[in-house]
Amino acid sequence: MSLEIKNVTKIFGTSRKGEGFTALDDVSLSVKKGSSFGLVGESGSGKTTLTKCILRLESLTSGTIRFEGKDIHALSKAEMRRVRARLQIVFQDPYASLNPRITIHDIISEPLIIHRETVPMSSRQRTERVEELLLQVGLSREHLFRYPHEFSGGQRQRIGIARALAVKPEFLILDEPTSALDVSVQAEVLNLLHRLQDELGLTYFFISHDLGVIRYVCDEVAVIYRGKLVEQGPVDDIFDHPKDDYTRMLLNAMPDPDPDLSPFRRVE
């Protein structure tokens, strides 16, 4: 198993009297190596909190999170640094997540510099790696020394993906990676993610409030509502035979439940 989350509870602002806000309530899920696991839920349901707990940016109130068998919240700082190199994140907003003042070369090089102990490289090797990554995500060498404002939203998200792949991670957290993009551009980025998963054997933890995207990308899905997982299982089972009222409500609110009519058709 790549990622195993067991009975995770996160309570914010616990006082001595034990009061607080329960953002995650006894959440358990497992992500198989090489699969795409979708986490779907409306705004405020706890998706970001769970991501932060996986990345150890938030502590847990109780429960465990294991990445490749290692208890993330029990690792030393040095061990956690090594885990972080294998577990990267692509952020929702490709406009906000790229520093406008530095070149694409420097943006994509950043993780290679941060993780230089784990992945030692000369500056020449770094530039070669950045060039290779640009080609991998459908950009080219001539983009190396340009700045983020010279790119479209879809191209910026490709740069964000290249940055996440720089240190050759096994696991990508994709936090609403296409929700800031136009629908036609979303499909391109999703097709790119599919191709990269096949080529590089990546495992995806895909966060979205968009069920169309989840159905297109994921093998398994968990539905989160007010910090609780209300339903989880293979995507087709959950979409075709939802058991929970909240899942049914989400599916009914979906504008286009027929995947054959979806703009997210896979381009082989």
Ligand SMILES: Nc1ncnc2c1ncn2[C@@H]1O[C@H](COP(=O)(O)OP(=O)(O)OP(=O)(O)O)[C@@H](O)[C@H]1O
């Ligand atoms: N540091 C914090 N202190 C107190 N409450 C918090 C904190 N962080 C998040 N919360 C609360 O936890 C709940 C879950 O928030 P979270 O950001 O995880 O939701 P989300 O599903 O990611 O939403 P969105 O899709 O809007 O990003 C929200 O009610 C939020 O107000």
